[in-house]
Amino acid sequence: MLHKLVIDAVSSQASKLLMSEKGLPAPDVEKHLKAMLQSALSKLDVVSRDEFDTQQVVLMRTRERLEALEARVAAMEEKNT
Incomplete structure (x- = not known):
């Protein structure tokens, strides 16, 4: 159950980042996505x-x-x- 919540949270944050009106350059988007994924994975038992x-x-x-x-x-x- 926790895994689904974490994946949903990461998905939601990624969608918000990609739909941002700021128009972040690709390297910034990649950096933010990596940070979100690392944060999500650190919460899992992997x-x-x-x-x-x-x-x-x-x-x-x-x-x-x-x-x-x-x-x-x-x-x-x-x-x-």
């Missing part, structure tokens, strides 16, 4: 692509270590029976 990729690598390593430990435990259990 991570950067770099953070996502880093966590994905950590997860893969953790999974590999878990599988190795499970194999060791299984081998120890088999040895003891």
Whole structure:
């Protein structure tokens, strides 16, 4: 629900900016849109692509270590029976 409210607010602000009678030059419009989008995204629970990729690598390593430990435990259990 929050995501929809944020997107609606950004959309509304962008429409107001683009429909402005001031006739802002294109670089100013782009600068304002970027600022609005950054503000909207900062309110959402998102991570950067770099953070996502880093966590994905950590997860893969953790999974590999878990599988190795499970194999060791299984081998120890088999040895003891």
